[in-house]
Amino acid sequence: MAAKQIALGTVLKTDIALAATFVSMTLVNQITPPPRSREETEGRDLGDTLTVPLQGIEAVSRMEFEQFWQPGDTEHENLDTIFDSKAEADFQIVTPHSTPVTDEFTGQVTALTPQELTVQGAYMRRVTITRTSAITRT
Amino acid sequence: MSLGEDLRTWLIDQAAVRAIAGRRIHQNRAPQNYAGPYVWFARRSIDQQDTALDQSPGDFTGGSFRQLFDLEAIADDTGQAMDLAEALQDLHTYRGAFGSGTVQGIFVTDQADDYTPRGLMADEALDFGALDLLVVGYQP
Numbered sequence: 134m135a136a137k138q139i140a141l142g143t144v145l146k147t148d149i150a151l152a153a154t155f156v157s158m159t160l161v162n163q164i165t166p167p168p169r170s171r172e173e174t175e176g177r178d179l180g181d182t183l184t185v186p187l188q189g190i191e192a193v194s195r196m197e198f199e200q201f202w203q204p205g206d207t208e209h210e211n212l213d214t215i216f217d218s219k220a221e222a223d224f225q226i227v228t229p230h231s232t233p234v235t236d237e238f239t240g241q242v243t244a245l246t247p248q249e250l251t252v253q254g255a256y257m258r259r260v261t262i263t264r265t266s267a268i269t270r271t
Numbered sequence: 272m273s274l275g276e277d278l279r280t281w282l283i284d285q286a287a288v289r290a291i292a293g294r295r296i297h298q299n300r301a302p303q304n305y306a307g308p309y310v311w312f313a314r315r316s317i318d319q320q321d322t323a324l325d326q327s328p329g330d331f332t333g334g335s336f337r338q339l340f341d342l343e344a345i346a347d348d349t350g351q352a353m354d355l356a357e358a359l360q361d362l363h364t365y366r367g368a369f370g371s372g373t374v375q376g377i378f379v380t381d382q383a384d385d386y387t388p389r390g391l392m393a394d395e396a397l398d399f400g401a402l403d404l405l406v407v408g409y410q411p
Contacts, residue, residue, distance in 0.1 A: 135392055136322060137336055139407050182400040229366070229375075 140164075142229030145198060147220045149211045151239075159208050160201040162257075166226055167196040167238065167264045176186040196224070196240065202247070202258045212260055216242040221265055239266035274338065274409055277370025280384070282310060287358035291330035291351060292344075301345075308346035308355050311390025312404065315339045337407050341382070343390040344400040356400025375408025 145164055146155035172189030182239035203209055214221050221239050228234045248254075272280070282288050288296075288310065295309035302309065317335035319325075328407070344355035365377040382390045382401035391397050 136410075137408065139375045141364060141407075226331075 138228070138230050140229070144225075144227040144229075146225040147208065147211065147222055148224075148226065151221065153223075155223070155225050156208060156216055158198075158200065159206060160203060161198055162201065163199040164226065166195045166236065167194040167240075167262070167268065169194065169268065191267070195243070196226075196262040196264065197259055198209045198246070198261050198262075199257060202256045212242050212245065216245055220269060224262060235271050236268050237271070238264050238268045272411060274372075274406065274411075275312075277372050277409070278312065278340070278406070280370035281368075282359075285358070285362060285407065287361060288355070291346075291355045291358060297325065301390040303392055305395050305397065308344070308348075308351050309390075310355065310359070311343045311345060312340045315341050328337065335390060337405060338409065340404040340406065341386075342379070342402040342404040343388055343398070344402070345388075345390055345397050346399075347395055347397050349398045350377045352398040352400050356402060359400075359404075369409065370408075372389055372409060372411040374406055374410075376405075378405040378407070379403065380405075 145158040145161050147158055148155045170192045173186035174189050177184055184223065200209070211222075213225040214220075216238050219241060221241055223237065223239050226236045240262040241268035242260060243263040244259070246261070248257040248259065250256070275298045279298060282296045283294050284290075292310050296298050297309060297311045299313045300374050301311050316339045318337035318339075320336040326372060342359060344359055345370040346352040346355060360379050362377055366378055367373065369377075380403045382403055386401045388399045388401055391399065
């Protein structure tokens with residue numbers, strides 16, 4: 134039976150070396166998974182009574198996540214490293230459902246955005262991953 | 272089992288809570304005679320998160336998707352009451368087995384400043400720590 138599921142327990146994993154060895158990203162508190170959308174191309178002809186666009190290729194797709202930032206943490210530093218090198222890495226989002234679902238894709242770190250620093254606030258940053266492959270769901 | 276029974280069973284199973292309160296976990300009614308630190312809880316509100324396909328009685332066999340409880344850590348010693356409250360706070364973000372059922376998430380936060388405790392029934396001067404306990408996705 135279909136059941137509602139909260140996000141607590143979701144795991145974001147990275148494979149920086151593209152070696153099929155995924156490691157859990159630490160201190161993540163929010164994830165916006167990468168969307169899937171297609172470019173739409175005008176395809177109307179004179180006999181049409183309803184506009185139905187032609188389906189194109191997948192549009193640019195970005196995942197964002199927010200984490201408490203710890204300088205020196207291996208997983209956090211890895212994100213800085215592949216941002217600098219513009220290298221690709223593999224990413225997985227593993228859901229906490231009773232039968233977990235894994236979405237896997239390749240991407241590049243295209244933004245590391247420190248969040249506002251306040252006296253009582255924690256050091257946090259947003260990380261943007263631009264997808265460079267299709268999403269494989271298993 | 273009901274949610275209340277499973278919540279009580281689960282709290283007793285927590286070693287840090289049991290070390291202070293033993294099996295003195297009370298739902299709705301508080302003991303007249305103080306016999307040591309205890310936990311009191313009562314359900315305060317529910318959040319159904321309905322879907323268009325829900326029917327009555329609801330499809331969600333565990334009842335409401337989110338259920339909020341008032342949770343009080345009570346003792347005749349301020350330090351003990353605070354220690355018990357901290358043991359309860361440490362249960363924040365628990366998920367998994369829950370009595371005879373399962374739960375997707377437990378979230379423990381502070382009560383509002385103007386909260387009036389309801390678990391103080393004994394004549395003795397007792398101290399308390401007041402918390403909110405949110406149970407999400409309970410399945411019996």
